[in-house]
Amino acid sequence: MRLGFSFLLMLLITACSSIKHSNTAIPLDQYSQYYLQKVPKALHNQASLQKLTITSAQGKHELLLQTELRENTISMVGLSPAGLVLFNMRWSVEAGLTVDSKIALNELKPEIMLAFYQLSVWPLVDIQTGLRGLKVSRSPSDHNKRDFYLHDVLIFSVLHQEQHSQMIHLRDHYQIDILTLQQTQLEN
Numbered sequence: 001m002r003l004g005f006s007f008l009l010m011l012l013i014t015a016c017s018s019i020k021h022s023n024t025a026i027p028l029d030q031y032s033q034y035y036l037q038k039v040p041k042a043l044h045n046q047a048s049l050q051k052l053t054i055t056s057a058q059g060k061h062e063l064l065l066q067t068e069l070r071e072n073t074i075s076m077v078g079l080s081p082a083g084l085v086l087f088n089m090r091w092s093v094e095a096g097l098t099v100d101s102k103i104a105l106n107e108l109k110p111e112i113m114l115a116f117y118q119l120s121v122w123p124l125v126d127i128q129t130g131l132r133g134l135k136v137s138r139s140p141s142d143h144n145k146r147d148f149y150l151h152d153v154l155i156f157s158v159l160h161q162e163q164h165s166q167m168i169h170l171r172d173h174y175q176i177d178i179l180t181l182q183q184t185q186l187e188n
Contacts, residue, residue, distance in 0.1 A: 032133030
């Protein structure tokens with residue numbers, strides 16, 4: 001038991017990394033990127049706790065996201081279901097993005113989680129401002145659904161409802177479900 005704990009501790013220490021992006025461009029795939037956008041006024045001073053489930057051919061992975069939205073900053077912490085901190089991420093208009101990852105996340109990098117968070121929640125006009133390489137439009141069948149196209153090919157779609165968001169990536173064959181467990185208003 002002690003040997004297993006020591007191995008796990010050593011793995012966590014060696015897997016730690018810290019990344020600082022001075023600009024806010026997040027590569028979504030080899031063809032597109034998204035420039036993180038300022039927090040919309042309607043979302044200022046909000047905090048949420050969400051359960052994120054990533055489903056792919058490799059399996060299903062779950063983690064918790066704790067997110068705080070302030071006027072000029074976004075803070076996001078990823079936690080294992082057992083409460084172990086996986087990553088800390090902070091973005092601000094002035095300083096850009098800082099990611100402190102405690103372990104290697106092969107399925108999806110934390111900064112891409114933040115980009116998809118904005119792509120599902122931010123107003124469509126803000127998303128269009130930050131998107132490069134893809135075009136976004138509301139789905140004709142559901143106004144809560146956003147479709148993202150490369151040329152005329154649907155690459156992924158995001159369905160956002162009050163407590164649940166779902167991103168289905170058709171080309172890379174994975175899905176992200178985000179269930180909001182708690183939403184609170186922060187004091188200024």
